Amino acid sequence: MKNDLIRDAFNTATPTTDQKARMRAALEAQLPKETDSRGKYQQRQTPTRRFSWIPAVAALFAVVILGGFVLGRISAGNAVMSPAQTTAPQTEYNGLTDFYALPLYQAIQEWQDYLSSHSEDASESVAYPYSSFGCKNGQMQLALDALCDKYGLNLQTDDSGGTDSLDYLMEVTGLKSIFRSLPEVESGLVYGAGAWIYPDGSVMMGLSTTMSDTDTYVYNLYTIPNNSLFSCLLPLGTLAEYTSWEYTTQDGITLLLARREDDAFLFTAGENNVVYVDISYFRQDGTITALTEQTMEAFAETIDFAALIGVDIPEKLSALEAFFASNQYQASREFMDFYYVYPVSLDTAEFEEQMEQSQQELAEKYGLTLPDGVSGMAPETMFETLGIGNPVRTLESVSSEVKAGTCYSDGGFSFGGVTQMTALDSPWRTQIEYTFYSLQKGSFYPWLAEDLSEEVTESWEYTTESGVPLILFRSAENACLLAEREGAYVVVCISNPDLEYAPLKGEQSMGEEALAAFAETFNFTFSQEEKTIDPVLYMYDFILEKYVNAITEHWDGAKCSEADISLLVQNVESLDALGYALIDLDGNGNKELIITDGNVIYDLYILLDDGPGHMLSSWERNVYYLCDGNAIQNVGSNSAASSFYTFYYLNGEDLLFSRTVQFAADRDPDNPWFTGTSTDENQWTPITEEEANEILDSLVTVSIPTTPLTEHP
Helix, strand or coil: CCCHHHHHHHHCCCCCHHHHHHHHHHHHHHCCCCCCCCCCCCCCCCCCCCCCHHHHHHHHHHHHHHHHHHHHHHHHHHCCCCHHHHCCCCCCCCCHHHHCCCHHHHHHHHHHHHHHHCCCCCCCCCCCCCHHHCCCCHHHHHHHHHHHHHHCCEECCCCCEEECCHHHHHHHHCCCCCECCCCCEEEEECCCCCEEECCCCCEEEEEEEEECCCEEEEEEEEEEECCEECHHHHHHHHHHHCEEEEEECCCCCEEEEEECCCCEEEEEECCCEEEEEEEEEEEECCEEECCCHHHHHHHHCCECHHHHCCCCCCCCCCHHHHHHHCHHHHHHHHHHHHHHHCCCCCCHHHHHHHHHHHHHHHHHHCCCECCCEEEEECHHHHHHHHCCCCCECCCCCEEEEEEEEEEECCCCEEEEEEEEEECCCCCCEEEEEEEEEEEECCECCCCHHHHCCCCCCEEEEEECCCCCEEEEEECCCCEEEEEEECCEEEEEEECCCCCCEHHHCCECCCCHHHHHHHHCCECCCCCCCCCCCCHHHHHCHHHHHHHHHHHHCCCCHHHHHHCCCCHHHHHCCCHHHCEEEEECCCCCCCCEEEEECCCEEEEEEEEECCEEEEEEECECCEEEEEEHHHCEEEEEEEECCEEEEEEEEEECCEEEEEEEEEEECCCCCCCCEEEECCCCHHHCEECCHHHHHHHHHHCCECCCCCEEHHHCC
8 A cells, every 4th residue: 555655654664864954844844833822722623534645644744753753763773671660660650551461562671672683684574563673684674573483473464544524534543542532732733644444453643733833743643453563562672762850631531651862752551552742843933953851741641541542531510510410410310301201290189199109219210319308497496406507697788588498317408598789889678589408418309400400501609708719600490509519509689680780880680709608698608417317306295294294293184185185195104105107198208297106096196387287085985096008096985885986097187087887776776787988977888797807807907117205206
């Protein structure tokens, strides 16, 4: 495929000074004129086309001379590495340490030793690729073949195609990227020199990188499989001629950097390949100059070595990006999508069951916990439950009203609020409506995404006066504050950001300055004990205290009745004989409080908007039990001739009648058993005693897991 000109260039083992000058001039001629690249983030690319033979031959002549120049490093001086120089580095490389033990590197060293000790007759014609390895006759060719057989390597063969299109190169090779996207840095293929692709997957690229319009690097970059012997790697056997050191990029990839007076290279290795960068020259402020350690390390950061050696580097996200990418936000967004498209059934219980099932499934899908929560809590009660102070600061010229909130068992919470900030030069106020969230990482808050949109239009970084870093951001409908705490996010969502903000003298939409001023009305440094709390239990705390007092003070029936607790409590002699259970009987997410001895339900309380409500109470000859499926059985007797077994289901604030079985000998002595699904006894149906027992056996009473009052916190 190569013409004579290219073949001759490959065969030039040691370029002369004039050849070097022509090489540099040819490569520099291919570079575009310098332009102002500040603010540009895209990489330079040329139009897609597979071959451009006329300029390619000329430019490749120079590029290939570089290959010969590489070989010249070996021939010049015939240096042989000492044992100390061939020892693998002790530092942990990202695959680089392992490379020194690979057959590929061992073969390179052995061939270098062979070249330094053989001065063979060069009268025979030697073809590529043997010529690029310094072979001068058939005997040396056989020696190189034997070396490949010894180490199980493939000798690099002729290239199979070239391109001056970066897009085509990426498509053919499957490379994810070559360059890192950096401000004021432009990198691309040198037009005409382009890239050459080899049958074994190796690639040789002629590239240039311009940094900040002052520094330009022209270089060859090679990616080579570990089982391919490519002559471009031979300089690695003469490191004694270089000043070399290790450098780890910001991506965590460790490189071997080496330089001497007239050239330099970078090298690293992956699990399956090596990457070698041969720097042809460095131009600074228009003048070709020597590379320093600092300029080489800066240049190293422009190449995506992680992608070139097949290492996946986790994307470094900003705090804002990390929040929207978090599992808890994604799970909430998915739940909101389900909530808004799910058809609201006439059967409210069925709809709530579907919502609960969706939450459980999403929590499992995203590996999150689903904490219990109590809504409608008074702010003072909620903050006391959490063991924190009010996060809303008391400031002059600021009036804040904190509304009811939701407290979660994992320590997370949310509340609504309205803040009015007095104008700096006006007597009237501006009212800001918001919702404040403190969210534990790893927990699932289904309604989180309802007030948030990840389609951020503007964002700013801000540090509060107390030193807390925040992200201020706006979407189409909201403005928000975001703080990342250890193990938690704090988010404040403003629902009316498009308002006349008086302190900023008429700004119509809350921007950076307005959001920063609003952020100072909160204390983002509130501390919270690291413990699992149960806000539901706290809501029922004063009720439990009544039972503790009733038992320890031995209340009689009259006092129990006055305190609105079961009359059966007067018969309880010790705190360990009675306890409580928190169970969500109707599946609406709120737990009911059951006062029980593990068998009989003494009292049942539910949570209402204004606090706990007393649902039912047992007394002598009228008691309640819990059955399978959370059915509640009421067993009572009016006399020896009249008793009943009635089943109910809790549904929010209602106790729904399900079925009753009655023994009414006073009504029909001959056929005393009846059943019905209505409270109207005229619709009850006579049944036999066997049928009655069958119905009663279908709903078996269950024992209730109980926490004794002695363990009440």
